[in-house]
Amino acid sequence: MSTRRDFVKTTCLSLALTLPLEPKLRFGQPEPVEPEKSGDGFAPSAFLRIDGDGTITIWANKSEMGQGIRTSMAMAVAEELGADWSKVKVQQASTAAKFGDLGITGGSQSTRSTFQPYRMVGATAREMLISAAAAKWQVDRATCQAEQGFIVHGANRLPFGELVEAASKLEPPKNPPLKATKDFRIIGTDVKRLDGPDIVNGRAQFGSDLKLPGMLIASVERSPVFGGKLKSVHDAAAKAVPGVKRVITISSGVAVLADSTWAALKGREALKLQWDEGAHASASTLEIGKGFETRLKTAGKVVRKEGQGAAAMGKNAIHARYDCPFLAHATMEPMVGMADVKPDRCDIYAPSQGPAWSMAAIQAITGLKAEQIEVHIPLLGGGFGRRAMPDFIVEAVECSKAAGVPVKVQYSREDDIQHDYYRPGSLHELSASLDAKGLPQAWQHRFTGPSIAASLKMPWPPEAAELSGASDLAYEIPNLEVEWVQSDTPFPLGFWRAVPASFNPFVTESFLDELAHKAGKDPLAFRVALLQKDEKRKVGGEKLDPARLRHVLELAAEKAGWKAWHLAKRAQGFGLGIAAHAYLDCGTYVAEVAEVEVKTDGSVKVHRVVCAVDCGMAINPLNIRAQMESGVIFGLTAALHGEITLEKGRVVQSGFADYPMLRLADSPKIEVHIVKSDLPPGGVGEPGLPPIAPAVANAIFSATGKRIRSLPMTAEKILKAAKA
Amino acid sequence: MTRVEFSLNGFSKAVEVDPDMPLLWVLRDVLGLTGTKFGCGAGVCGACTMHLEGEAVRACQTPIKEVAGKSVTTIEGLSKDGSHPVQKAWIEEDVAQCGYCQPGQIMQAAWLLSKHPHPTDADINEGMGDNICRCGTYNRIRCAIHRAAGDVPASTSSTGKGA
Numbered sequence: 001m002s003t004r005r006d007f008v009k010t011t012c013l014s015l016a017l018t019l020p021l022e023p024k025l026r027f028g029q030p031e032p033v034e035p036e037k038s039g040d041g042f043a044p045s046a047f048l049r050i051d052g053d054g055t056i057t058i059w060a061n062k063s064e065m066g067q068g069i070r071t072s073m074a075m076a077v078a079e080e081l082g083a084d085w086s087k088v089k090v091q092q093a094s095t096a097a098k099f100g101d102l103g104i105t106g107g108s109q110s111t112r113s114t115f116q117p118y119r120m121v122g123a124t125a126r127e128m129l130i131s132a133a134a135a136k137w138q139v140d141r142a143t144c145q146a147e148q149g150f151i152v153h154g155a156n157r158l159p160f161g162e163l164v165e166a167a168s169k170l171e172p173p174k175n176p177p178l179k180a181t182k183d184f185r186i187i188g189t190d191v192k193r194l195d196g197p198d199i200v201n202g203r204a205q206f207g208s209d210l211k212l213p214g215m216l217i218a219s220v221e222r223s224p225v226f227g228g229k230l231k232s233v234h235d236a237a238a239k240a241v242p243g244v245k246r247v248i249t250i251s252s253g254v255a256v257l258a259d260s261t262w263a264a265l266k267g268r269e270a271l272k273l274q275w276d277e278g279a280h281a282s283a284s285t286l287e288i289g290k291g292f293e294t295r296l297k298t299a300g301k302v303v304r305k306e307g308q309g310a311a312a313m314g315k316n317a318i319h320a321r322y323d324c325p326f327l328a329h330a331t332m333e334p335m336v337g338m339a340d341v342k343p344d345r346c347d348i349y350a351p352s353q354g355p356a357w358s359m360a361a362i363q364a365i366t367g368l369k370a371e372q373i374e375v376h377i378p379l380l381g382g383g384f385g386r387r388a389m390p391d392f393i394v395e396a397v398e399c400s401k402a403a404g405v406p407v408k409v410q411y412s413r414e415d416d417i418q419h420d421y422y423r424p425g426s427l428h429e430l431s432a433s434l435d436a437k438g439l440p441q442a443w444q445h446r447f448t449g450p451s452i453a454a455s456l457k458m459p460w461p462p463e464a465a466e467l468s469g470a471s472d473l474a475y476e477i478p479n480l481e482v483e484w485v486q487s488d489t490p491f492p493l494g495f496w497r498a499v500p501a502s503f504n505p506f507v508t509e510s511f512l513d514e515l516a517h518k519a520g521k522d523p524l525a526f527r528v529a530l531l532q533k534d535e536k537r538k539v540g541g542e543k544l545d546p547a548r549l550r551h552v553l554e555l556a557a558e559k560a561g562w563k564a565w566h567l568a569k570r571a572q573g574f575g576l577g578i579a580a581h582a583y584l585d586c587g588t589y590v591a592e593v594a595e596v597e598v599k600t601d602g603s604v605k606v607h608r609v610v611c612a613v614d615c616g617m618a619i620n621p622l623n624i625r626a627q628m629e630s631g632v633i634f635g636l637t638a639a640l641h642g643e644i645t646l647e648k649g650r651v652v653q654s655g656f657a658d659y660p661m662l663r664l665a666d667s668p669k670i671e672v673h674i675v676k677s678d679l680p681p682g683g684v685g686e687p688g689l690p691p692i693a694p695a696v697a698n699a700i701f702s703a704t705g706k707r708i709r710s711l712p713m714t715a716e717k718i719l720k721a722a723k724a
Numbered sequence: 725m726t727r728v729e730f731s732l733n734g735f736s737k738a739v740e741v742d743p744d745m746p747l748l749w750v751l752r753d754v755l756g757l758t759g760t761k762f763g764c765g766a767g768v769c770g771a772c773t774m775h776l777e778g779e780a781v782r783a784c785q786t787p788i789k790e791v792a793g794k795s796v797t798t799i800e801g802l803s804k805d806g807s808h809p810v811q812k813a814w815i816e817e818d819v820a821q822c823g824y825c826q827p828g829q830i831m832q833a834a835w836l837l838s839k840h841p842h843p844t845d846a847d848i849n850e851g852m853g854d855n856i857c858r859c860g861t862y863n864r865i866r867c868a869i870h871r872a873a874g875d876v877p878a879s880t881s882s883t884g885k886g887a
Contacts, residue, residue: 064822065822066820066821066822066823067821068821190818192815192818193818193820195823196814196815196820196823199814199820199827200806200814200826200830201759201799201800201805201806202757202759202760202798202799202802203759204823205758206758206823206824208752208758208761209752209758211756217753242725242742243742259753260741260753261753261762262742262745262746262749262753265765266742330858331822331824331858332761332763332771332822332824332825332856332857332858332859333761333762333763333824334762334763379822379823379824380822381761382822382824382858382859383822384858410762412765413763413764413765413769626818626821626861626864629860629861629863630821630859630860630861631860632860633857633859633860633862634858634859634860655766655768656764656766656768656769656856657766657768661856662860663853663856663862664849664852664855664857664866665849665850665852665853667860667862667863667866669863
């Protein structure tokens, strides 16, 4: 291996992993853009065009990965515009300057950050169409209104399409009025996703489906051990495979470029590579677990303290330890990215949640300026945080630059599972003591795990992405202390759906259930008793509205028949559990009740989940229900099956056979109840997930009297607990 | 390289490829029909489900040489305009989220209905058991299959309205 290759490798790797970010995540918003007055249509901003035939095209500045954002954004514009929904289409914004900073799509922030700006886009256009019509009719514009794709004044009606030319000549108003909530006709109704017809016809274009003239397809062999270095390459056999065109060493490994995916895979199988496996060659899950144990014995950072904190712990304190595994994302569409690098321009076509995060790396590889680079974003075959990472873009750019033709890098399923940016594992130690009324008077939560921020070299404090669900515990407990200790790991880490709220609420909501049972109280009543004060308060730096959390708990319990179930004679092996989480980052409160059956072989069947969600104003209830269902199923897969382990520095799992997913037959009935609200809309992509694992754990306890404190809750662990 | 002739969505096709190349890659890379998706390459996720001689088959596990002289239907050929009852039911129930697995789900469901015109929940559990959806659209898939069969959905997905 040449010196130059070593240099390229280290440079690119560190560039790829050093993401250019401000300390706080940025979520791009549509900025006002100079009106485009050329062309046939009326385009008062880069995000909207109305054509002469009345077609309304909206450009979405957030990536669509199934969360329904393209449809919600279009609804916001169409509502204010007074559009005929059947005329509305949606296109995807690229990183072209006219669309401004796309930021990232994640953190359940898209609706929060773009709802008002997209309403403004629609309102601006509506006011201009009204002005154009009023001028034509020579009437007071205040007597005109937009309705179903027409501007209307008494008996006069003009379709939007006939006004585009006149409207294009007008100046956009500075502060167009927004509709009152009571006048909404589209927002708040069940609207089917705009991408649905293309999806069911097989015409929807995902990243994997794209093709450019002369494009080659690459399959990349990466170090089997995280951080390993390439020692030698023997590629003669690979090059002899029919269809293989090039074999290229890139920063992450060796890429085989071919005229079909099959040839690329066959060529890759024929590679003979030697790796210097480096520092992690003997790393294992067992060793990582021991590391967590050792670290948890040391002092960490106290991230929240109320009252006297742990010093107030009573003599009869209750203690428990919980652990959660590392997880892979396993999107249905394996990672993929396509790049077309030319001497003066670079086009990327990649299903990305964070194109901006790849820019610095693309510039470094190509030597091009930002304005010479454009990232185009097709549909994402699932994201869940994985596609915020730049690795698949970096690889495609390196391959295309070296080959001089467009290259699509296609991950296999094995690549996707074994070269992920993983959800960190964690180890937790909890203590609490109860007062005379049986309510917690002191709560201590100490936990350790590796830092996502540190792993990604983010300019954030190391604990930034580890605390949600722990430091923002919502319950009123007079003495409370939360402490986080940083551990190391060989795993590269990333953002996984709900990030730390994918594991911390399992721990806190399970332990709270333990306390309720210890106190001999109903777990619902116990929680409600700890949410009695309605004043909004700060918890862990976020603003909590305790009444909203209490309400979703009571609503989920009521709809699930919580009281009646507990009064009735229960069937052998059946249990009911409740859990809730205030997802304060995105302003959404969710409670879930799970009904489970624990079978004699230790396996768990979740029969029914009742979910209550308060996400503020419900923009598209049909999609909110879908996202809650999605969070429940995604969370159940993790709760019952999900675990990534390491042996000899290698990820053990390689596909759906050993990293199993919940199947249709295992899918519980899911009921979603949405709280009516006029509060600003909150996010819904993640909040359905956090309560499900603890709701199931609490239901297993209800069914068996055994507490499972380790994820995933496998039959093996349940049988072991039953024998204990 | 071998010349293989087969029927694709009602049209005769001939390709000259490695006889071991799975039909999945012939469809996607050679013929440019990308509705059939790559999910695992191991026949365990169902994203590449299509019909071979009327049976639901995983394209990633079907070498092109085994397709010679046979009839293949992909999502693009299920109907001309999305009018197959399963496709219509998928829209009615707003099944898709990311949508990547859905062509495979739809092809599997269309096959299931050809075997069981009025499937029970148990038939659906069994018939759809090998198709993974990571977004968790399973309950809507179940409802959509009952709807496509012309049956009142026996189990509903989220029924909750405002509260």
